[in-house]
Amino acid sequence: MKKTSLALIVIAGIFACFLPGQAQKPALEGYISLSGAWALYPMALKWQEEFQKIHPKVRIDVQAGGAGKGIADALNGAVDVGMVSRDIQKVEIDKGALPVAVTKDAVVPMISVKNPLLQDIQKKGLKRDQLIAIWITEQAKTWGELVGVKNDDPIRVFTRSDACGAAETWAAYLGKKQEDLKGVGIYGDPGLADAVRRAPLGVGYNNVGFAYDARTLKPVTGLAVLPIDINGNGTIDPDENFYVDRNQMTKAIAEGRYPSPPARNLFFVTKGKPQKAVLVEFIRWVLTEGQKYVPETGYINLSAEVLAEGLKAIGVK
Numbered sequence: 001m002k003k004t005s006l007a008l009i010v011i012a013g014i015f016a017c018f019l020p021g022q023a024q025k026p027a028l029e030g031y032i033s034l035s036g037a038w039a040l041y042p043m044a045l046k047w048q049e050e051f052q053k054i055h056p057k058v059r060i061d062v063q064a065g066g067a068g069k070g071i072a073d074a075l076n077g078a079v080d081v082g083m084v085s086r087d088i089q090k091v092e093i094d095k096g097a098l099p100v101a102v103t104k105d106a107v108v109p110m111i112s113v114k115n116p117l118l119q120d121i122q123k124k125g126l127k128r129d130q131l132i133a134i135w136i137t138e139q140a141k142t143w144g145e146l147v148g149v150k151n152d153d154p155i156r157v158f159t160r161s162d163a164c165g166a167a168e169t170w171a172a173y174l175g176k177k178q179e180d181l182k183g184v185g186i187y188g189d190p191g192l193a194d195a196v197r198r199a200p201l202g203v204g205y206n207n208v209g210f211a212y213d214a215r216t217l218k219p220v221t222g223l224a225v226l227p228i229d230i231n232g233n234g235t236i237d238p239d240e241n242f243y244v245d246r247n248q249m250t251k252a253i254a255e256g257r258y259p260s261p262p263a264r265n266l267f268f269v270t271k272g273k274p275q276k277a278v279l280v281e282f283i284r285w286v287l288t289e290g291q292k293y294v295p296e297t298g299y300i301n302l303s304a305e306v307l308a309e310g311l312k313a314i315g316v317k
Contacts, residue, residue: 029057030278036070036083037165038189039207040266042214043103044083046297047290051282058278064188068163071097074269080279082269085165085207098274099267100310102286104300105208106253107170107262108243109226110193110219114200118224120147125229125236132174134203135159135181143201158195158204161185165264170205173261197222205262208253209298212246217298225249230259246298254300265302274314284316 034044041064048060067084074082075095088099109131115121124147126134133140134157144151159181160167166189167178174181186192189210196204203226213220225243227236242252252258274280287310294301311317 027057028055028278028281030059030276032058032060032081032276032279032282033063033079034061034070034081034083034268035063035065035073035079036081036269037067037085037266038064039067039085039105039165039209040083040103042209043266043294043297043299046293047286050290050293051285054285058282060282066160066162066188067165067168071269075271077271080270080274080276081283084267084269085264086168087264088267088269092269096271098270098272098313100269100283100287100313101265101302101306102268102310103266103294104253104263104302105266105298106249106258106260106264107166107173107205107207108211108249109170109203109205109228110196110211110223111203111226112196112198112200113222113224115143115224116153116200117143117147117149117151120149122224122227123236124148124234125227125240127229127232128174131228135170135183136174136176138182153201156199156202157183158186158192158199158202159183160192161187165266166205166207169261169264173259193220193223208246208249212249212298214298217246218244228259230257250295250298250300265306266299280314280316283314284311287311
């Protein structure tokens with residue numbers, strides 16, 4: 001009797017699997033490739049890791065190389081997604097670029113902690129016109145003239161050599177384009193950060209994710225974030241003093257206290273509306289469940305309206 005009952009239960013369970021509405025969805029599988037902005041690279045790696053935990057049969061390849069490479073790769077079909085850390089140009093839209101904003105961050109100016117005038121710089125900050133005099137007109141020659149003290153140490157200026165959103169965004173804040181930025185060209189965020197760290201009189205700029213240590217949340221060892229005197233009164237006021245750690249910095253960006261630019265949206269770009277089911281699901285997940293990983297990775301969540309626009313763009317209601 002017991003054997004008969006057990007057999008009936010097993011048969012009933014098997015039969016239930018084939019009832020309408022009871023079939024399980026097949027496991028998501030496939031391959032997704034991303035390339036582009038260093039600014040999005042750490043965030044994309046986190047999304048890659050968490051999405052593959054849910055869908056182990058999906059393989060995601062993420063490569064950095066600059067926003068210029070990312071959008072070029074997407075438009076010529078070399079990758080599924082270009083990671084872009086600047087506004088998308090009309091000529092790129094005309095070629096089929098479909099941008100979807102996925103998160104937000106900012107570009108910050110960096111100096112070495114070995115700068116002999118570090119305390120003066122951190123106390124007074126630099127005005128926008130002084131930053132223009134460093135990177136655009138090259139009228140600023142010494143650190144002493146910038147902070148108003150007697151010091152003839154020359155300023156060593158660094159910029160990015162690769163076509164990238166960080167440089168384009170920083171140049172936009174200074175009223176120009178990347179090609180107008182002066183300084184020694186260095187490839188990539190890690191390279192530029194290292195160049196400034198090794199040069200006591202150096203100045204450069206980095207995406208927030210490369211300016212702060214992910215573990216300590218403090219500025220990367222050997223570097224200090226150069227505060228911007230936003231209101232131009234010659235000192236860093238309490239409401240402008242948010243550079244001490246990553247949490248305070250991202251809070252200031254989210255609240256609009258850090259100027260835009262260099263605060264900016266970061267984009268996934270596809271060529272036309274994505275067709276691969278696995279790609280659509282990945283972007284949908286990034287814009288929904290994946291947003292919970294944004295703050296812990298050092299980025300800023302976008303508004304619900306912007307995220308909804310992204311879902312609509314890829315055809316998800």
